[in-house]
Amino acid sequence: MWIFSRYKDYAPLWTDVASLKQANRVHAFRIVTVLLLIFISLWYNGYAIAKLAKKWPTPLDNYQHLNPNPLLNHDFYQSLKPPALSETAVLTSMYTDSYATAIATLGHSLDRVNSTATRLLFYLPEHISAEALCIATATGFVPHPVSRISPPRNGDGTNKRFLDAYSKLNLWTLGDAGYTAVVHLDADTLVLRNFDELFTLPYRFGAVPDVYVGTHGFALEFNTGVIYARPDTVVFRDMMEKMQTLSYDGLQADQAFLNQYYAAAAVRLPYAYNANLAIKKRQPAMWEDLWKRARIVHYTLVKPFLAEADNSGETIVPMEGLEANIHARMGEFDGAFKQELLEWLGQWKETYAKYGDKLRECERKADDI
Numbered sequence: 414m415w416i417f418s419r420y421k422d423y424a425p426l427w428t429d430v431a432s433l434k435q436a437n438r439v440h441a442f443r444i445v446t447v448l449l450l451i452f453i454s455l456w457y458n459g460y461a462i463a464k465l466a467k468k469w470p471t472p473l474d475n476y477q478h479l480n481p482n483p484l485l486n487h488d489f490y491q492s493l494k495p496p497a498l499s500e501t502a503v504l505t506s507m508y509t510d511s512y513a514t515a516i517a518t519l520g521h522s523l524d525r526v527n528s529t530a531t532r533l534l535f536y537l538p539e540h541i542s543a544e545a546l547c548i549a550t551a552t553g554f555v556p557h558p559v560s561r562i563s564p565p566r567n568g569d570g571t572n573k574r575f576l577d578a579y580s581k582l583n584l585w586t587l588g589d590a591g592y593t594a595v596v597h598l599d600a601d602t603l604v605l606r607n608f609d610e611l612f613t614l615p616y617r618f619g620a621v622p623d624v625y626v627g628t629h630g631f632a633l634e635f636n637t638g639v640i641y642a643r644p645d646t647v648v649f650r651d652m653m654e655k656m657q658t659l660s661y662d663g664l665q666a667d668q669a670f671l672n673q674y675y676a677a678a679a680v681r682l683p684y685a686y687n688a689n690l691a692i693k694k695r696q697p698a699m700w701e702d703l704w705k706r707a708r709i710v711h712y713t714l715v716k717p718f719l720a721e722a723d724n725s726g727e728t729i730v731p732m733e734g735l736e737a738n739i740h741a742r743m744g745e746f747d748g749a750f751k752q753e754l755l756e757w758l759g760q761w762k763e764t765y766a767k768y769g770d771k772l773r774e775c776e777r778k779a780d781d782i
């Protein structure tokens with residue numbers, strides 16, 4: 414123990430060697446304790462880092478082509494009594510004119526898969542021109558004016574792009590109009606396959622978990638681009654009341670609110686009902702399988718009908734300019750979404766071939782005013 418003592422070379426001035434030795438021992442003990450603690454801390458850090466590095470990715474990030482089975486059990490689905498057509502609705506919402514052609518295309522995509530539910534278009538009369546409404550409703554959506562639902566706290570803390578988006582919650586008032594099951598599709602979605610099975614769900618609310626390209630990855634929160642819900646005015650009133658006082662991060666507007674409201678009660682639907690382009694960027698193998706089954710594709714990262722790379726939708730892309738717009742945006746995200754953008758373009762071309770007269774009439778009427 415003497416070797417640790419800085420006094421080891423000193424000659425003692427007094428002869429109480431025993432107490433001097435004792436003092437040196439205490440000192441050495443302290444040094445050994447500190448060294449030991451440093452060692453334990455280094456060891457634990459090394460252990461924790463190794464453990465983190467070895468942590469398995471989520472089954473979605475670790476996606477493998479394993480499950481070839483269709484999503485639905487066909488026999489069971491066929492045994493269900495289909496809901497009355499008049500009680501089901503596919504709903505979309507328009508807050509700005511720049512989404513009109515998207516909604517026309519969405520309507521045609523519903524035709525292609527023999528969707529039979531009533532099509533409703535929520536719009537804010539004070540924000541939407543007659544021309545845009547004419548275009549958006551050319552392929553079967555019935556205009557349904559709604560009053561704007563203001564974000565709580567006067568929009569403080571809400572993303573500027575989503576200030577009107579709470580109006581979507583008017584969905585829950587549709588129970589009064591006799592609808593028992595509603596699917597809300599955001600205007601930036603396109604239908605690839607029939608999804609009537611959603612109307613037979615016994616639950617009150619369902620949506621697909623959200624996906625981010627960055628660190629948030631495959632999220633627990635759902636994305637409200639596709640919502641299945643059983644409308645109920647009692648629920649609507651409850652929402653309106655609680656929205657004012659609820660504590661939540663309201664940046665993502667209605668989506669944040671619904672995530673907080675339904676929290677543990679939402680049915681998380683399969684990704685096929687909201688095939689978000691972000692999945693392709695994050696996990697291409699998963700997208701490959703998803704594309705073969707997707708009912709609804711959600712153009713989140715690149716919106717083919719909008720001009721701006723940030724999808725602000727501030728300028729309107731005219732019908733004649735859509736094809737050029739899509740080709741101009743094809744290179745975004747390293748050209749990752751070429752196939753999906755061409756799918757949208759193909760469906761837009763079909764829409765225009767089938768409804769061109771009606772669509773051109775919308776433009777003509779606008780010119781006459």
Ligand SMILES: *[C@@H]1O[C@H](CO)[C@@H](O)[C@H](O)[C@H]1NC(C)=O
Binds near residue numbers: 525527
């Ligand atoms: C839609 O209905 C038509 C006529 O019944 C049928 O020929 C076609 O295959 C159906 N399309 C889909 C996608 O189910």
